[in-house]
Amino acid sequence: MACARVPLDEQQVIERDALGKERSLAALHPDRKEERLFVPYVPLPADPCPADAEEFLERGRFILEDLEWLLALPHDKFWCQVVFDRSLQNCLDSYVQHAPRGLDLASAPTFPAVAQTQHSLHHAVFLTFLRMSTHKESKENFITPAAFGEILYENFLFDVPKMMDLCVLFGKGNARLLHKMIENIFIQQPSYYRDLDDTVPTILEVLDTIVEKCGLRCDGATAAQPMKLNGHKQLTAVSMTQRDFVDIVLYLCDASSTLHAFLSVFPAACATFHSHGFLCRLTSFYESVVPDLEDALTKRNFEDTSLQEDMWQRLSHSRRRMLETAHLLLHHACLQPILEGAENKQAFAEELLQHFTSFLSEKRFLCDYDELFPIADDVSLLQQALPAIDETRTSYLLHGVHSVWDSVGRRKPPCTVSSSQPANRGAPGETLLAIDRDVRESDGGRVCPAGAEASNWMPDAPRKGTNGDICPVSEAELESLVSCIRDLLPDLGEGFLLACLREYGYNSEVVINNILEGRLAPELDVLDRAMPRSSHVNSSTVEPHKPVKEALPGVLNSRSNVYDDDEFDVFRRDRVDMTRVSKGRRKGESMMELLNDKQHISEQRVRYQAYQTVVDEVQLQAGDAAGAAASYSTGDDYDDEYDDTYDVNQVGANDLDGDSLLTRRPFTVPRVLQRANNAEEAENDEEQEDLALQSNMNKDQFIQDPALLRARAGARRAAMQQRKGIQPERPSHVVGRSKGQGQTLDTFLDRRKKEANKGRGANHNRRNMADRKRSKGMIPS
Incomplete structure (x- = not known):
């Protein structure tokens, strides 16, 4: 008998041979294996007859009896049989390879006796693999983890393809047990990771x-x-x-x-x-x-x-x-x-x-x-x-x-x-x-x-749609649904399909499912399945309980936007000048030529320059009577009826606040049309502002306020950056709120950035540089 609290791979047992002579053997020894033949598993044919079912039941009964005998063996005998009996491994491998999956069982014919036998075999095979993946059954019955991994790997009791098949066979309902099994196998034998x-x-x-x-x-x-x-x-x-x-x-x-x-x-x-x-x-x-x-x-x-x-x-x-x-x-x-x-x-x-x-x-x-x-x-x-x-x-x-x-x-x-x-x-x-x-x-x-x-x-029973009247589909979507169904079921008429779509809320998937499974509504089941579209429209028996839907107003007629009646409005114009329409860049044109073309600016410059000319004398045509009546002249012609009392004395024009009456405000060309250098103008503006500030400065003030000077410099710097398109620096949030009020995400990120980068300059890097010099031998230690 095996000693207690000793792993199975280190145990020694004493047995008698055929001559009655005692000898000492390892607990895991080929001579301790029982002579028993395990038959391989053969699945039921796809189209079975009663004879095939009887053969399957008999073979399944043999396999089930052998596996129940194996599971009843003690720990040492079980592992001797598993390790050294090749017929057992062939039986288990045949079941893993040929056992029907869930989809196969759903399409296979059902025999009550066959289903019961298959269920029993499935249960017994799973328990066998579960025991094979456990290295410790109790305090007395266990195997050293290292030896357990070697036994599994060297005897091919498990491999990666077999574990995949076990997952697809027993994964439904047993995911936790399978996870523990496979995880234990990979932990005890890391070589399986290399195989994976x-x-x-x-x-x-x-x-x-x-x-x-x-x-x-x-x-x-x-x-x-x-x-x-x-x-x-x-x-x-x-x-x-x-x-x-x-x-x-x-x-x-x-x-x-x-x-x-x-x-x-x-x-x-x-x-x-x-x-x-x-x-x-x-x-x-x-x-x-x-x-x-x-x-x-x-x-x-x-x-x-x-x-x-x-x-x-x-x-x-x-x-x-x-x-x-x-x-x-x-x-x-x-x-x-x-x-x-x-x-x-x-x-x-x-x-x-x-x-x-x-x-x-x-x-x-x-x-x-x-x-x-x-x-x-x-x-x-x-x-x-x-x-x-x-x-x-x-x-x-x-x-x-x-x-x-x-x-x-x-x-x-x-x-x-x-x-x-x-x-x-x-x-x-x-x-x-x-x-x-x-x-x-x-x-x-x-x-x-x-x-x-x-x-x-198996999917749930399809249910009727409810969005048919609430969300009517457009004509294009309806045509797409009909063509989608006719691709799969070309023998059905469009009128019949339209009636089905209306009944099931314009859900093509539910319509296809109900047609193929023969579960249409009674009012649809009596219709002709080859009914064309015209008969569906004119028929009053399709849906007597639902009123005919009114036609929706056209989208093009009711739309209104800023592009109506322009030269490219294809909805209201029959002919459009296609020479002005191009996709992408026109042939022969380059991007630089397009950007350098300032013809529109030149045209606008000529237009604005016309405003600079002020005409003081209007020349009239010889035969213009109306112009002759309204004409006036600044020459020597004297009009006896003209009152020249105020011609010399300019009343109010020479007052101190009336300078603008004698001088004309110079014309200013728009900034976009000016060709002057913007940088030079900006510098001139700044100089003029400085001169204006100095002239307006209080004479009694010896030195200006530094805070005011800094504010003005900052304003000038911000204006310059804005003109050059430079984004202002993001304000720092290192200070944050008061203690106890919580900090924002920006404060947290800025503090972390400051902590990470505070040693880049100044005197914060002295210790690192000193350590570096010392490691190079520059400073005697």
């Missing part, structure tokens, strides 16, 4: 393989390689066979689900993926592959409608998982260190904003990601954690996100969609796509069955 680092390039090769199979080119490793000579003959997602297309969608669904499950259960792996630039590769992959597969799925003709629906569901599941994977990488690699108060928070914030800015070029990915995880929320958290962040950059980012929504022709949902609710998509049929709920945590070690994922996988 080697696994990331393999996952990137998986993405490149999908891109290559679809006949696309993506940013990353494959984009840098030259195209092969026969590259133009490669099949695309539309032209490939249906079997190859289905395999690609299944491959993408399995890869995205497995990767997301692993990162959500073990977030510490996000740093490794992030270091390989996985996020950038994932966004470019999403931008190129997802629209191509959706377009191919819409254009391809499937003989089996259920197969097409299954492909839509798996493609939507893949989209959701890729978006959630990107969110996990951003959250754990950039945002979480900022919220936890890391030392280099500014570097993490810069990296997060850089990633968000790079999303602006990936328009499809950005819209889907922002719909599921609003970028504005992350930016708001960032601003709360770092108040000194550049507001100009964040504003540019948010405006860019809104511009991307407008450029793709989609409307952002008014309410944010949380990760626990399925998000509506813009592509046709996307509400049919299954969206998983949030991962539910385990309670007391309860194991969630393999099929439990399917119950959360």
